[in-house]
Amino acid sequence: MDRQIHNLEVAETLSLLRSRTEGLHPEEAAARLVEIGPNTLTRPPRLSWLRLLGKQFANLFSLLLDVSAVLCFVADRMSPGEGMGVLGWALASVALINAIFTFAQEMRAERAMDALRRMLPQRITARRAGLEVEVLTEELVPGDVLVLSEGDRIPADARLVESHDLLANNAPLTGESRNVSLTADRVVAGALTDSPNLVFAGCSLLRGSGAAVVYATGRRTELGKIASLSVNVRRPPTPLEREVTRTVRVLTAVALVMGVAFFAYGLAVGRPLWVNVVFMLGIIVANVPEGLLPTLTLALAMGGLRLARKNVLVKSLNAVEALGSVEVICTDKTGTLTRNELAVTGVVDAVSGEAHAGEARRALLEAAVVASEIHEQAGALTGDPLDVACAVALRRLGGDPLALSRDVVRRLAFDVERRRAAGVVARGGERRFSIKGAWEVVRPHVTLPEEALARADAVVRRLASDGLRVIAVASREVAASEVDAAEVVLEDRLELHGLICLSDPLRDEVPAAVARCKEAGIRVVLVTGDHPDTARAIAALAGIVPVDAGEEAVITGARLEAMREHEIVAQLDRGAAVFARTTPEQKLKIVGAFKRMGLVVAMTGDGVNDAPALRAADVGVAMGAGGTDVAREAAQIVLLDDNFASIVAGVEEGRTVFANMRKFTSYVLASNVPEMIPFLVYVVLPVPLGLTVLQILSVDLGSDLLPAIALGQEPPDGEAMARRPRGFGGRLLDTRLLLRSYLFLGLVEAAFAMTVFFLVLWSGGWRYGLPISATDPLYRSATTATLVSVIFAQIGNLVGRRYEARSGLDRGLFTNRLILVGVALEIAFAIAAMYWPPLWRALGTGPLPSWAVALAAAGAPLLFLVDLARKRASRPRIPSPPR
Amino acid sequence: MLVFAYDGSLNGDWVAHYAVRFAASTPDRCLRMLHVHDAAPANHLAERVARIADECRLLGVGFSAELHPGASAGVAERLIALCPPGPGTTLVCGARARARGLAFLAGTVSARLLASARFGVVALRVVHPGVLGQPGRVLLPVAGHPRGAADAIPLLRLIGADLRHLHVLFVREASRLRLHDPGHVALERLLAEGRAYVARVEDEARAALAPHGFALDASVVLAKDVVGEILVCAARHRVRLVCLGASERTLPERIVSGSPIERVLRETTADVAVYRGAR
Structure with a gap:
């Protein structure tokens, strides 16, 4: 026997909650408030922001910078005047900037909670000791009796005890745009959350009046559970987050290992302790790309801005890139693939398939409107698109759907599980029960012989396979005593009027978008609550399945319900691409199956009951125009135009962002080698140090920063969608990139820079093995030569990194003006380092003779040409794209 | 009794x-x-x-x-x-x-x-x-104990006819100290072992609850945050009751890793039954 709160009679409910229709006494309410706590949603722990900020300083990268900064301060104390204090402050600043960037992103979770809290009112009228009083909603307790009226927002989950023409909008919880007619009667069967005798926190009343006894408050409400989940359960890390973590770990490990190794070597050869500490810090600073994390964040932010211009709103920066790694897109039908412009295109006899005319047509449409919920707003009909379409069709025949709707004495709202709506109309002394819904739902209740039913089955299949949405309409006369009978009584022995055919045209751009997905190696899967044949027809039109795809291409919700996850995986492995008659819970199963296959999944959704699937997917995509607030909060991406084609544009942008990240990572890492080699050479050989630590920082945080950002802004190169998705396996930092950056580009830069360094020293009279003071003008010029050589070589590297295999000049420098600005700044910095006295003092640089400047400047074309030769040697020549 | x-x-x-x-x-x-x-x-x-x-x-x-x-x-x-x-x-x-x-x-x-x-x-x-003791959908997280679901069976029998859907979840805990994600082969091996264990648990549950008809499903995941996975699974499958075995953790373990049961109780979106059999 089912005995949940909605299965009980009113008296029993009040008894269970130890309440009365007059409400609780104030003392009772106060005692319960102490026991149960206030009616508020879960709040993040106090000072959670402080803990979150602290977490940013606790990762390996920040710890390394922090420890290095501390060592610098200690070294400055031990040997003042060598600039170690300045270095320490610089490293500490970098750690702080990195922490603030990531902290700002993580604070967005707080904003998600605010949206949910705003769904609750602050005050409500309740009965206390027989009096109607206004109470703070925070003070509501189980047993309180709420006095409800039109326009009220429900503050807690409650069971109706009185209902007068109450109509609720449960869309914030259920996602259903249909409004729900409420009743105080007990409900015999059905899920608690679908029950018409309950009202839920966060939902609103559109009409009527009544009273309800609270049974759940705060986090025990349905809304409270959603809130709790959004605060406490973190989305699993995106592919990019995993990659950045891995990249930082690898680079930090390399830095630490090398630093410690040369510290040990220095001790072994008898160098003083603090000298070795300084060298170790130098190697660590040279290896750690201090500007990488802010550059990554900026690239994602700019990618997000570009996506917004394409109607794709990104709520989380990492989602920009996550879109680019998507391998499967699970999409809705209505509104995403189609225009959601339902129109009645046919009214047919179910058995013969012939079009109805005259009275039969009108009677069918009237019955359909009785089983609908429509209103008038600003002269137009509003309500569920299906209901509105039926009403519009009736109006075209000269009927008055609004007047008919007013005569409806009982409504049975659309049931998403049972897929039907119904109503009872009282007109001219006659009462009639009407039902409209999916044919398979109506079929068991109509009085037709088996042969006729079989013919109707064939008609429905034929119409659905044409891509039409098919709704069956049936009705019967009922006695006055039957009006309030249980549905199972009313649904018996119905007279079938016929079928309504509705079309919802495919969006024009969808077939091309699906084709692009297939070229890009992305699988598109249709998940819809619609009829299997309709789903297959739409999928064929969209190009998701072949035009001649048979029934086996479609998996229905009924089959899905019985399947275990590994069985679903097996079906997906065999190429299943259409799921029909699915419920939101089954969407989760589909997401789970794809994730079990190790694929990166994007899932679209618009209702609150889609929220779990949106959170479970790697990329949740909510509808901006037709979706609910809760779906938008659960998702990382919001399609402002609800258009599938916008998802594809987002994927291209996401792939471009990742490709750009690899470009600037490679660019930044290449300069690590010429920064590190001078230290290694200095430790091993009796030669001066080629580049000081401050000069290294001036490259990593100065001249390299804007060019790296510029590489992050490269526009899509047309190749992004021609490659397979990278999925979880794609690496930001792979062996090829490391080898190219460190062992090729970096070594070339290092060899070139050290050559210029020694040439300047030699030309000034220094000889091998001779010591030279750090303040000697010759030494300062020599280190300046190294610095300027690295900067110019990086210009060549910058241009070369624009393309993986082609020359970086192929697309023209003016396609990305930020590149030009970056180059200009690098040149300006190099000039300033050579000729601006304040920079001499800060970095320990000095002027260079003109021949040395010309030689250093040759580093730009040198590196570009050497890199181009490598590209040509390693790949066949790829024709340049048309300008 | x-x-x-x-x-x-x-x-x-x-x-x-x-x-x-x-x-x-x-x-x-x-x-x-x-x-x-x-x-x-x-x-x-x-x-x-x-x-x-x-x-x-x-x-x-x-x-x-x-x-x-x-x-x-x-x-x-x-x-x-x-x-x-x-x-x-x-x-x-x-x-x-x-x-x-x-x-x-x-x-x-x-x-x-x-x-x-x-x-x-x-x-x-x-x-x-509101469910008034009739959860319907139940989640049973298991930890790979050699006894399988033996400790949970008495509780599941008590739920009895109110059990409509049982989901068994095995979260294989990845080491927090692991510096890199396991490779594909290692991951598949871990998951395969988990699935074999879960299959045994399912058989035990089916046999022990034989008179009752209920849907049975299972999942195995590798994660660092076991409690987080339990909560996500509960929300994902619209579970109304999570059944947790009482913790056997020692004091040092609790100091280092905290109490997963308390965290589930604190952050849960479903009723929670913490069970322990007689020794």
């Missing part, structure tokens, strides 16, 4: 629904309610007890109520003394309705009862008062 330790509170009323439904699943269909009061019986106790009795009557469950003054030893000790020891006795009790600090179970009478292990104990935290 099914015993219900009732504290006379609103939270206790919620737990009572479970106790009554559990009693309806036992062979003798009897519920023995114990109320031990420290100073005085709870407010409106007679009225509350009468309501529980009515619910038992509706379900055809025999009911007996006993009021006992608390001894100097404390409520938990008094309850232990009143209940026959051994696996034939199951005591149902409740966790806190509101956390004290961050704890819903630690320091409570229920925690001491669980720790005593003299008889089976089920401590319930109710966040779904």
Whole structure:
């Protein structure tokens, strides 16, 4: 026997909650408030922001910078005047900037909670000791009796005890745009959350009046559970987050290992302790790309801005890139693939398939409107698109759907599980029960012989396979005593009027978008609550399945319900691409199956009951125009135009962002080698140090920063969608990139820079093995030569990194003006380092003779040409794209 | 014998629904309610007890109520003394309705009862008062213990006919110290081992609950945050009750890793039943 709160009679409910229709006494309410706590949603722990900020300083990268900064301060104390204090402050600043960037992103979770809290009112009228009083909603307790009226927002989950023409909008919880007619009667069967005798926190009343006894408050409400989940359960890390973590770990490990190794070597050869500490810090600073994390964040932010211009709103920066790694897109039908412009295109006899005319047509449409919920707003009909379409069709025949709707004495709202709506109309002394819904739902209740039913089955299949949405309409006369009978009584022995055919045209751009997905190696899967044949027809039109795809291409919700996850995986492995008659819970199963296959999944959704699937997917995509607030909060991406084609544009942008990240990572890492080699050479050989630590920082945080950002802004190169998705396996930092950056580009830069360094020293009279003071003008010029050589070589590297295999000049420098600005700044910095006295003092640089400047400047074309030769040697020549 | 330790509170009323439904699943269909009061019986106790009795009557469950003054030893000790020891006795009790600090179970009478292990104990935290003890959809996280689901079977039998869908979740815990994600081959091996274990648990559950028809599903995941995965799975599958075995962690383990049960109790979106059998 089912005995949940909605299965009980009113008296029993009040008894269970130890309440009365007059409400609780104030003392009772106060005692319960102490026991149960206030009616508020879960709040993040106090000072959670402080803990979150602290977490940013606790990762390996920040710890390394922090420890290095501390060592610098200690070294400055031990040997003042060598600039170690300045270095320490610089490293500490970098750690702080990195922490603030990531902290700002993580604070967005707080904003998600605010949206949910705003769904609750602050005050409500309740009965206390027989009096109607206004109470703070925070003070509501189980047993309180709420006095409800039109326009009220429900503050807690409650069971109706009185209902007068109450109509609720449960869309914030259920996602259903249909409004729900409420009743105080007990409900015999059905899920608690679908029950018409309950009202839920966060939902609103559109009409009527009544009273309800609270049974759940705060986090025990349905809304409270959603809130709790959004605060406490973190989305699993995106592919990019995993990659950045891995990249930082690898680079930090390399830095630490090398630093410690040369510290040990220095001790072994008898160098003083603090000298070795300084060298170790130098190697660590040279290896750690201090500007990488802010550059990554900026690239994602700019990618997000570009996506917004394409109607794709990104709520989380990492989602920009996550879109680019998507391998499967699970999409809705209505509104995403189609225009959601339902129109009645046919009214047919179910058995013969012939079009109805005259009275039969009108009677069918009237019955359909009785089983609908429509209103008038600003002269137009509003309500569920299906209901509105039926009403519009009736109006075209000269009927008055609004007047008919007013005569409806009982409504049975659309049931998403049972897929039907119904109503009872009282007109001219006659009462009639009407039902409209999916044919398979109506079929068991109509009085037709088996042969006729079989013919109707064939008609429905034929119409659905044409891509039409098919709704069956049936009705019967009922006695006055039957009006309030249980549905199972009313649904018996119905007279079938016929079928309504509705079309919802495919969006024009969808077939091309699906084709692009297939070229890009992305699988598109249709998940819809619609009829299997309709789903297959739409999928064929969209190009998701072949035009001649048979029934086996479609998996229905009924089959899905019985399947275990590994069985679903097996079906997906065999190429299943259409799921029909699915419920939101089954969407989760589909997401789970794809994730079990190790694929990166994007899932679209618009209702609150889609929220779990949106959170479970790697990329949740909510509808901006037709979706609910809760779906938008659960998702990382919001399609402002609800258009599938916008998802594809987002994927291209996401792939471009990742490709750009690899470009600037490679660019930044290449300069690590010429920064590190001078230290290694200095430790091993009796030669001066080629580049000081401050000069290294001036490259990593100065001249390299804007060019790296510029590489992050490269526009899509047309190749992004021609490659397979990278999925979880794609690496930001792979062996090829490391080898190219460190062992090729970096070594070339290092060899070139050290050559210029020694040439300047030699030309000034220094000889091998001779010591030279750090303040000697010759030494300062020599280190300046190294610095300027690295900067110019990086210009060549910058241009070369624009393309993986082609020359970086192929697309023209003016396609990305930020590149030009970056180059200009690098040149300006190099000039300033050579000729601006304040920079001499800060970095320990000095002027260079003109021949040395010309030689250093040759580093730009040198590196570009050497890199181009490598590209040509390693790949066949790829024709340049048309300008 | 099914015993219900009732504290006379609103939270206790919620737990009572479970106790009554559990009693309806036992062979003798009897519920023995114990109320031990420290100073005085709870407010409106007679009225509350009468309501529980009515619910038992509706379900055809025999009911007996006993009021006992608390001894100097404390409520938990008094309850232990009143209940026959051994696996034939199951005591149902409740966790806190509101956390004290961050704890819903630690320091409570229920925690001491669980720790005593003299008889089976089920401590319930109710966040779904509307389901009135009929969860329907149940999540059973398992930890790879060699005993499989043996400890959970008695609790699942108590849920009985109210069990409509059972989801078994095995979270294989990835080391927090691991510096890199396991490669594909290692991952598949871990998951395959997990699936084999879960298949055994499913067979045990199916065999033990044979008279009842229910849907059975399972998943195996590799994650660093076991509790997070439990919560996500519960939300994902619209679970109404999560069944957790009482923790066997030592004090050092609790200091380092915290208490996963408390975290589930704190962050749950479903009712939670913490169970432990008699030793």
